[in-house]
Amino acid sequence: MAGSNEVNLNDSKRVVPLNTWVLISNFKLAYNILRRPDGTFNRDLAEFLDRKVPPNINPVDGVFSFDHVDRATSLLNRVYMPAPLNEPQGGIIDPEKPLSTTEIVPVIIFFHGGSFTHSSANSAIYDTFCRRLVNLCKAVVVSVNYRRSPEHPYPCAYDDGWAAVNWVKSRTWLHSGKDSKVHVYLAGDSSGGNIVHHVAVRAAEAQVEVLGNILLHPMFGGQSRTESEKRLDGRYFVTVQDRDWYWRAYLPEGEDRDHPACNPFGPRGESIEGLKFPKSLAVVAGFDLSQDWQLAYVEGLKRSGHEVKLLFLEQATVGFYFLPNNDHFYCLMEEIKNFVNPNC
Amino acid sequence: MVLYDSSALSAGSGGGSGNSSSSSSKHPQTDIDGLLAGAGYKVRSSELTQVAQRLERLDTAMVNSPADFTQLASDTVHYNPSDLASWVDSLLSEFTHTSALPADGPGFLIDPGVNQTVPNSSWNDQSAPQIRRNVCFEQNQNHQVTVVTAMEEDSGIRLVHLMMTCAESVQRGDLGMATSFIEDMQGLLMRVNTVCGIGKVAGHFIEALSRRIFQVVGHISGSSAYENEILYHHFYEACPYLKFAHFTANQAILEAFDGHDCVHVVDFNLMHGLQWPALIQALALRPGGPPFLRLTGIGPPSPDGRDCLREIGLRLAELARSVNVRFAFRGVAAARLEDVKPWMLEVSANEAVAVNSIMQLHRLLGSDSTRNSPIETVLGWIRELNPKIMTVVEQEANHNQPAFLDRFTEALYYYSTMFDSLEACPLQPAKALAEIYIQREICNVVSCEGPALVERHEPLAKWRTRLAGAGFRPLHLGSNAFKQASMLLTLFSAEGYCVEENEGCLTLGWHSRPLIAASAWQAAPDGASEVGLINGGGNINNNDAL
Numbered sequence: 023m024a025g026s027n028e029v030n031l032n033d034s035k036r037v038v039p040l041n042t043w044v045l046i047s048n049f050k051l052a053y054n055i056l057r058r059p060d061g062t063f064n065r066d067l068a069e070f071l072d073r074k075v076p077p078n079i080n081p082v083d084g085v086f087s088f089d090h091v092d093r094a095t096s097l098l099n100r101v102y103m104p105a106p107l108n109e110p111q112g113g114i115i116d117p118e119k120p121l122s123t124t125e126i127v128p129v130i131i132f133f134h135g136g137s138f139t140h141s142s143a144n145s146a147i148y149d150t151f152c153r154r155l156v157n158l159c160k161a162v163v164v165s166v167n168y169r170r171s172p173e174h175p176y177p178c179a180y181d182d183g184w185a186a187v188n189w190v191k192s193r194t195w196l197h198s199g200k201d202s203k204v205h206v207y208l209a210g211d212s213s214g215g216n217i218v219h220h221v222a223v224r225a226a227e228a229q230v231e232v233l234g235n236i237l238l239h240p241m242f243g244g245q246s247r248t249e250s251e252k253r254l255d256g257r258y259f260v261t262v263q264d265r266d267w268y269w270r271a272y273l274p275e276g277e278d279r280d281h282p283a284c285n286p287f288g289p290r291g292e293s294i295e296g297l298k299f300p301k302s303l304a305v306v307a308g309f310d311l312s313q314d315w316q317l318a319y320v321e322g323l324k325r326s327g328h329e330v331k332l333l334f335l336e337q338a339t340v341g342f343y344f345l346p347n348n349d350h351f352y353c354l355m356e357e358i359k360n361f362v363n364p365n366c
Numbered sequence: 367m368v369l370y371d372s373s374a375l376s377a378g379s380g381g382g383s384g385n386s387s388s389s390s391s392k393h394p395q396t397d398i399d400g401l402l403a404g405a406g407y408k409v410r411s412s413e414l415t416q417v418a419q420r421l422e423r424l425d426t427a428m429v430n431s432p433a434d435f436t437q438l439a440s441d442t443v444h445y446n447p448s449d450l451a452s453w454v455d456s457l458l459s460e461f462t463h464t465s466a467l468p469a470d471g472p473g474f475l476i477d478p479g480v481n482q483t484v485p486n487s488s489w490n491d492q493s494a495p496q497i498r499r500n501v502c503f504e505q506n507q508n509h510q511v512t513v514v515t516a517m518e519e520d521s522g523i524r525l526v527h528l529m530m531t532c533a534e535s536v537q538r539g540d541l542g543m544a545t546s547f548i549e550d551m552q553g554l555l556m557r558v559n560t561v562c563g564i565g566k567v568a569g570h571f572i573e574a575l576s577r578r579i580f581q582v583v584g585h586i587s588g589s590s591a592y593e594n595e596i597l598y599h600h601f602y603e604a605c606p607y608l609k610f611a612h613f614t615a616n617q618a619i620l621e622a623f624d625g626h627d628c629v630h631v632v633d634f635n636l637m638h639g640l641q642w643p644a645l646i647q648a649l650a651l652r653p654g655g656p657p658f659l660r661l662t663g664i665g666p667p668s669p670d671g672r673d674c675l676r677e678i679g680l681r682l683a684e685l686a687r688s689v690n691v692r693f694a695f696r697g698v699a700a701a702r703l704e705d706v707k708p709w710m711l712e713v714s715a716n717e718a719v720a721v722n723s724i725m726q727l728h729r730l731l732g733s734d735s736t737r738n739s740p741i742e743t744v745l746g747w748i749r750e751l752n753p754k755i756m757t758v759v760e761q762e763a764n765h766n767q768p769a770f771l772d773r774f775t776e777a778l779y780y781y782s783t784m785f786d787s788l789e790a791c792p793l794q795p796a797k798a799l800a801e802i803y804i805q806r807e808i809c810n811v812v813s814c815e816g817p818a819l820v821e822r823h824e825p826l827a828k829w830r831t832r833l834a835g836a837g838f839r840p841l842h843l844g845s846n847a848f849k850q851a852s853m854l855l856t857l858f859s860a861e862g863y864c865v866e867e868n869e870g871c872l873t874l875g876w877h878s879r880p881l882i883a884a885s886a887w888q889a890a891p892d893g894a895s896e897v898g899l900i901n902g903g904g905n906i907n908n909n910d911a912l
Binding site for chain 2: 035040043044045047048054056069070071073074076077089100145344347
């Protein structure tokens, strides 16, 4: 047993820089402590351990941020903008002034990862990531602090995501372009990627325009065990067992992983053929044990007649985008930039 | 200034251990991994390999006995997760104690540092000095503000724009222009909902601006110390900020007093003594019995021959008697905190001392070039007292900025957030009076300057630097205090209040904006008192519930 774990640790150590390894191993350790075998979650300790940062209306490295809280629901969105775009006067955004009347400024609604259970919009890793996204794509980013499982299981995350889309769409100060509307893209990593898909479906059904979906090693699964799950179990920070735990925590009681939330193109999936579904950019990490499900998702989109580009990063592990110390990170940012570029 | 002695309400004696301090070592502030810092973790690049090794060992331990490990780790009290190396060490040492750790396999470097037993226990332990790896990190924090949430009202936004422009004119010295803005705003106020949201807080800020412009001198409506105490009491009732402050400080003090039979609390601002009944009761229930408790309460002089301090002291003594805690009270009346001299506190050598400052230290930050800076003087004598603990609670805001507009802007967002949090409060008249309490603070921040400006709030990062420079080192508040504070919130308050851990300190805020910060300190050993070189926060074991 110890021998095989040594192998596992050595595998992951070989493919990521040391500081990345420390970061993700730290999360792995903490998350193991927080998940209880009976399916409950040590939320207090989780909030204590999570490193959070407040917003900052003063630009730091060209990006400023502020939080909006919906009074009725307590749902928090953190908005990131490039300075000097609509630079706040003393920290106030003029609610009538659009981002631009001539240029198109993409607004990326971002759903952070954490397997539906961990992290928040104001977690340091995600705050930093969103800031980088703003700079590299010259976009506005709205990070959604959706409710998490196990306290708030399916469909809360999707409901909150949908509410965020509606909120963003109705902000005059997020308008851009000559057509004076909000140019919305959805993006998310891990569970955030899963949320992207389901919210995009709702938007399409409601004929609310979303220009594109970005799914960063999205969290999908199914009842069966795939080859990649067996091959990569425990070797690159993630185990099949922990994936199972998170699905049990998110999906309704008694459901299995073929529930359409988990397996949208599986036996119980609902067809999205014929829907005006946005184009997708799906990013798959070669060392992610869930890749077979993610590749199946890509195939499912194609079969439904929807445009999808697959970015397969062979040597990448989960969380490769948290620190900008590897080629995959820059490759990813370049792809996202091109994806949301209105001139493409 | 009047010195008043209202002690001798009960006599007591008893031994007690002297104050102790554990040693610490110096590490220069260098080579923090910048990328991990962006993720909220402070790890030295030179330590990365060691931290990685320890993570590996923990991982292997987990794999070998998962149930034991998770139970142990989740029962442990955690401290300062930003200091990743220490956090990992503390988990490892838990495991070492339970002998659940496997022997190192081939290929693992044996790290001599890890083989030392790192005591994971109360910093009362005088035997083993804890080599902590905390790095005092001087952060250059920009002031953080959040956009006012009630942005739907058009007039509301115009109001805010006008306020900012008015403040900017004031800063420029263009009082004529500023006056005309005041008139515009007063007109707008009539069209805006001033019952809640931006309209309400705007009203207060406009009034404060007027006072500044028209040089209205003197306190609002002739406030007296007595009035202030009433307002404070209602602020205490209406929202959880003060309850959190008291609760967190008391937890820390209780632990600091563990094992001591003679304890002495010095309260820098007694008010109605709201903080102390809970501590008295907790001490009464202490295993092994309560200590002899002395409380010295500092407060303003009472008018009309009354002795308000003594009255409070009598009530507390009554309570102490009812739970069989030997108790003595002393009131020290002083118009200003800097007028208090340590000899007035009559600290004896055999007592364990706790110095408790709830929103008082910032009042000492006004500088007068003709004399020594009051904050340095006071921190100096506190350090010489060598207290077991100094609990500090301060507003988490940057209101001590020299430029008026910066101060105004920061205050606008700080108090808007605070007012937002109050909105959910159902208690009347507590809510209304709490608002007046806050309004007075706003008035001071906005309309006063020089010696009259006492609300000189500074954020945690600045206090860390200041206190380290004055020869103090942090005592970290841990996950147990965090959890209990969170539970307290769910019992008493509306949803939206949020406790956060900030490198060994706890903050309470509204949604994502921290508004008040609680921290604990003790005197650093001599020779380790330079900014940036302080290493060695101890941790506070919060095993006892208050």
